[in-house]
Amino acid sequence: MEIITAVRGFKDILPPETDKWRHIEATAHQVFRAFGYREIRVPLLEKTGLFSRGIGESTDIVEKEMYTFIDRGEESLTLRPEATASIIRAYLEHALHAAETVTKLYTLGPMFRRERPQKGRYRQFHQIDAEILGPDDPRTDAELILMLMHFLKILGLPNLNLEINSLGCAECRPAFREAILSFLHGREEELCGDCRRRLGTNPLRVFDCKVETCANIISQAPLLPAFLCEGCREHFEKVQASLRLFDLPFHQNPKMVRGLDYYTRTTFEVTTEFLGAQNAVVGGGRYDHLVRDLGGPDISGIGFAIGFERLVAMIPEGDGDASPDPILFIAALGEMALRKAFFLCNRLRMKGIHVEMDHAGRSLKSQMKRADKLKSVYTLILGDREIQENKAFLRNMLASTQEEIRLDSMEETIMRIER
């Protein structure tokens, strides 16, 4: 019979990989809490409308990459492709905005997009997501970015680039959009097929094109900063000024546009050369009207999403939780010894000590081999013979020495050794 395999694009995360995951999660909890964020856990499944309204009808995510299905022939539901929309939904549904003027939330967990899998990108992937809802002053932006970079630094990630930009607001962005359109007008023939399509959907994304001719053309185009209104320019300046207070290198990248419709003003991205084509580790930005667009008051927000798998891929091997090597392995010889060993082994475990044994009644040699393989610090050698005499041998596996110990005080001896 054939085994049933995981769904395409869905991955098992096995040990010891899970140690890394726990390490990253623990670090996130610790760092984010210090910056005053509280954890929120939102459902993986939402009404489809939440995302089409939040992310934007014409984005690729909504158009072709969502895991959407009709629930019992009634309602269209979608596995969340990102967390921000859900967080804002919960923020509004529970009227958190009425309870406080600043809400700092984070969450971590799986997201779903129905794309062709490739390196660092699966259909179920994971993100760490943080949002600040309420204030729109530039120090908020700087604080969020600062926390993000601090988090990445603590994880020890190498060669990261922080790029920031301002996309302007409803006042100034349309003018820029028009400028780009008129700049490209008449040159459609020179652009690649994708870019011609982009002209109709999101002309700003021509900046992202990797085709050389497109890149050449767009390099002559006017840039966004020149079109920022006074308010946006000032905001952006202040964000940068706040960042400069810290030892935190960043690059202003006027060509960085983002894929989601809701971003306004500050946007940022953290990239690395380590990950092939999937070079972005984090993306984020300000969304001044998303809360309003989702039916709430006109409250602004800013947030980021970290690609968990990409983080994992960059963390050095062995940089995780302490390895689960046992303190003690009990090698038992004989039926009586096996029974005694089983009892001792589990009693010590209940006291929090990691003890292993083998129940199969193998030779001492093979049990020693197993103890060695498990990297057990000590091995207790316990045969029927020793039980008669109320003793056992405690072997130090590193020093290759062993001593005789009394069996009835064995638990105390082990407890003492363990410290």
Place this chain on the structure above:
RNA sequence: GUGGGUGUAGCUCAGUUGGUUAGAGUGCCGGGUUGUGGCCCCGGAGGCCGAGGGUUCAAAUCCCUUCACUCACCCCA
């Protein structure tokens, strides 16, 4: 959705111009010591050569289909 690459033992991979019972390393199990690990030596188990079809006296090898994995594109964290 589009294009390229790869599918042989648990894992990493050999396998000549098609030619006997398909190999290595590693891992696993056992032995070399009446009850003592690592190093070393010996033995064993483990493969429908991704699946289906075709060509041929003969297919892991050639052809077609399909599936999976993988890299890239679109897009995105």
